[in-house]
Amino acid sequence: MKTLQKITVILTIGLALSILVVFFTTSNAVSSGNETIIRFGHGAAESNERHLAVMKFKELVEEKSEGKMKVQVYPNEQLGSEAEMIESVTFNDLQMVAASAFSQYDQRISVFELPYLFDTYEQAWQVLDGEIGQEVAEPLLEDGLRVVAYFENGFRHVTSNKPIEEPEDLSGLKIRTPEFPLSISTFKAFGSNPTPMAFGELYMALQQGTVDAQENPIANTYASKFNEIQDYLSLTAHQYMPLPVAISEEFWRTLTSEEQEIIKSSASEAAQFHRDILRENEEEMISKLQDAGMTVIEPDRDKFREEADAVYEAYKNRFGEDFVNNILKAVK
Incomplete structure (x- = not known):
């Protein structure tokens, strides 16, 4: 009987310790002595420019705070998918995330994905870093998400095993898109057959002919x-x-105004760092793709832009005509 009691006590203590470990390694893992700990997750590999930008943010925060703030970086979806990481941030189980899947909380954040909304990178950055960027992100605060900067994904282009020079060349083509409504709508407008799937499945899907492009x-x-x-x-x-x-x-609300400013300024600097290295590397990457045997085509974008007009009409109904018109006015 005494042996059974001892085993029960040991198991109870073990369970209590396990709960404490979990408790202090999730939502409460934001302080350690005199240090403030920021856990930052993203979905890219460590070789990707996105990871370099997050590491730049870490460097800036720790330097500006003189080591009083520490950033722990978790790349490559170590803490879950983008959607799962964003949800963790809403609960403060994770403090920061760089991701694309915010439209699950408010679809208006995806307004910047309207086809041919921007002609140049500089035009996009000016809108994102201004009042419109803040206005579009503001509804996310209701879900506990504060957008502090916009890193770079860039302009999207098509790859295929047939030349794509005008929208008609996409007709009936089975093309993989992300699971974003605007991406799907855009390629439906081009006459193709958009097929959403996870990025990790894409290489094999192309290889096996599950999708054409x-x-x-x-x-x-x-x-x-x-x-x-x-x-x-x-x-x-x-x-x-x-x-x-x-x-x-x-x-964010637990931080001093000085700490908040360190995060905001560091995020802004890291965002521009990300934008710059992607732009600097893009021409070189295109050249290397050509050297590897890929044929690069520069299609007439005006024809694609004309086909995309139908997407604007549909999303004016979804987002609100005044909202979309204000975005278009800011772009011009």
């Missing part, structure tokens, strides 16, 4: 070596996609 920023096409299974790169630039960086609003 795909669309991504140059950096993703290059890093994933799609040139091994796709013959053509068509520089359609059909969508620009930013990468919002969000911090837990619950966590």
